[in-house]
Amino acid sequence: MAAITDIVEPVIDEQKTVKLAEFLDEWGDMLKDQVMQNMNPVYSLKAEDDWDAQARNKLQQLPRKPFESQTRKGILPVAKSFFKEDHKAAFLVGEMGTGKTFVSLAVAHLIPKTHKRILIQCPGHLVKKWIREAHDTIPGCNCINLNGKSLDLLIANKLTSTQPVGMEIWVMGKERAKLHFQRVPQRIAILGRQCCPECGRQITTDNENNKCIPCEHCKAPMWMADGTKARRYAKAEFIKRYFPTRNFFDLLILDEVHELKGGGTAQGQAMSCLIARSKKVLALSGTLMGGYSSNLFYLLWRMFPRQMKAGGFEYGRSMHFAERYGVVQRTYDSKDVNVSLNVASIGRKLGKSRVKEAPGISPLLLPDLLLEHSTFVRLADVNDALPEYEEIIVPVALEPDQQQPEYAQLSHDLIDATSAALARGDMRLMGKMIQSLLAYPDGCRNEEEITLEIAGRETVVASAPGLEIDLLPKEEKLLEIIAAEKKQGRKVAIFLEHTGTRDLIPVLEEKLQKNDIKPLVLRSQTVKPEHREDWLKKQVQTGLYHCLISNPNLVKTGLDLLEFPTIIFFQCGYSVFTLRQASRRSWRIGQDLPVRVFFMAYSKTMQEKALALMAQKMETSLAVEGELSDKGLAALSESENSMMYELAKALTGKVAVNDMSEAWTRYRQRELLSNLSMDDDQDVTITTTTTMSTTAGSTATITEKYVVRGTVYVKKAGAIAYVDNNRFDLKDGFVFWSGRKIGWYDRQGCGAINDKPIRIYRPEQCRHFVLAEIRQAA
Known part of the structure; x- marks a missing residue:
């Protein structure tokens, strides 16, 4: 059935369209000044008071002192x-x-209390890590692990309310918080009639589906625990129902809160229960927005119900929220459209529509609901505590005799078959096409066959034979990189997507062992998630392994891979969220070695298009959110479905895709610029005033601010400047970044980087030169 789609969004005059990145480049500073003038933040570095001074003194009591950026951006x-x-x-x-x-x-x-009780809810595999961090951060605190099956501690507090002694920290996994017993309907028989066990009146409502429904008379619940199933009680439900005081916990910390975004889910209900017994609630996330505005709807309702009600929203009506702060898609039947177009009436209607939410978030969501309740910490804010970070793109050519021609034929056949299916309105083949073209170059030793059900029969639409190639080009390049890292004493983490049906781990394991490289394999069934960190630490301490092989989804949250300063994405898939999460596993506080991240892809294949598209998406997302967070940015700029459609368009030539290396370089440049141009004035700022005389005899005063961004080190063949761990090479009057010319400077040290004015000079009473950004003072 043909259909047309109407996406509710403002119509923009094409002649007046300006790219958002260019708009922010030109007007970003002015917009930032307006924000600072019109908003009254709770905390400002320039307006610290006695409360802030007392808080800073108290933070100095901690054995692990916070970084200044953590104090300013998050804690205070x-x-x-x-x-x-x-x-x-x-x-x-x-x-x-x-x-x-x-x-x-x-x-x-x-x-501000001597005796306090904190509750932390986190993913189950992070409970022990939270307890360890608590002991390291706050000596003398009493940590209680609530992630076991026992309810003894909770029952004890139900019977006798206890007061905390010192600081009590209760830690519970979100699975334990939500898992409850199953229910079965409960009735009593009185004179052969089904009656309510509470009021005893006859039940007349039919219950054909055997549902657990309340009594139609007294509204009492008519169900009981199913004794034949798991005997357990949701700990969050227990806390809400049986704990005596409303503010039993002084602070509730919800880790990875974006996982609790569901409306009727058990996790979401558990969150509500815990909030009901907590005085303050701190929600942690790196992915606050998951691409859809409704992802925030229930989180905001549970945390700020009064504000949501004042905004005119009703609980459960997320589409109303999406219409105001998101993108709503309405699909009409073409028959209704054709009829409507032939009606000469002002009030003509298109008929009924199918309404659903599409990816996208209105910028109004930030000032209306988020900014007054949120603080954002970027990795760039703590860069001073981190070593150098380098991302390296590794394009590899297909093997020319067998691999390249077979891939070309498979691609041709799949494009033709998918185009024909799309012409019939059948989109089922699109996902299969993307997956096959991403997978075949790495798994070409196995036969590839793609089928589609047509008229009730599975029909082969494309196929490729299994090839007998001992060492594939990408495998050869992988061994070369690992050998070079091994010589430097660096351990390597290898991430690949295909670890299930198309499992490549056995092949890579065999190739590595043949080259005297001992791999450590981590699979989902190797060890339980909650024991994964301890298991990995013990294996690394044996000293037997040179590298780790794993699916990136197993390590993207909770694991610190400090022992593996080199990360190689043998396969990248097409999830930007997973790629960004896993790529930063070793570039964390505590890492003292330079971090290198390699992204491998076969040239002129779907893998190259996927990596180039991800770079484009992340470049756009940096401008959209001002780098609020990598995870949130990736989620805002794409979902996996939209990424699949983009790949399909790229494959069929309907959308242009930049060269992979060029696209990635542009993304890294945009990431750097977002820090340079829109960051807070946290570096040394020097204000200069220049008075100029005109030919008419009048004078004009220009006041400029020099915001010092980094240190310049003079070398024999030029100079090197470091800004937020990004290296700039200064040579022969030009500024280079990653081998690309991005700016210039003259003999007086004046110049520009990406059209932003700079000055290279040596301040008074300073032994080295600095690189400063020049801004016009307000």
């Missing part, structure tokens, strides 16, 4: 909103590696 803003402004809840949005765990524990340390 959240603590001040809680304990001085008396706000109920807040979001702490931070990239992986910024130390959200430490920041939240430091906030708990600032609670």
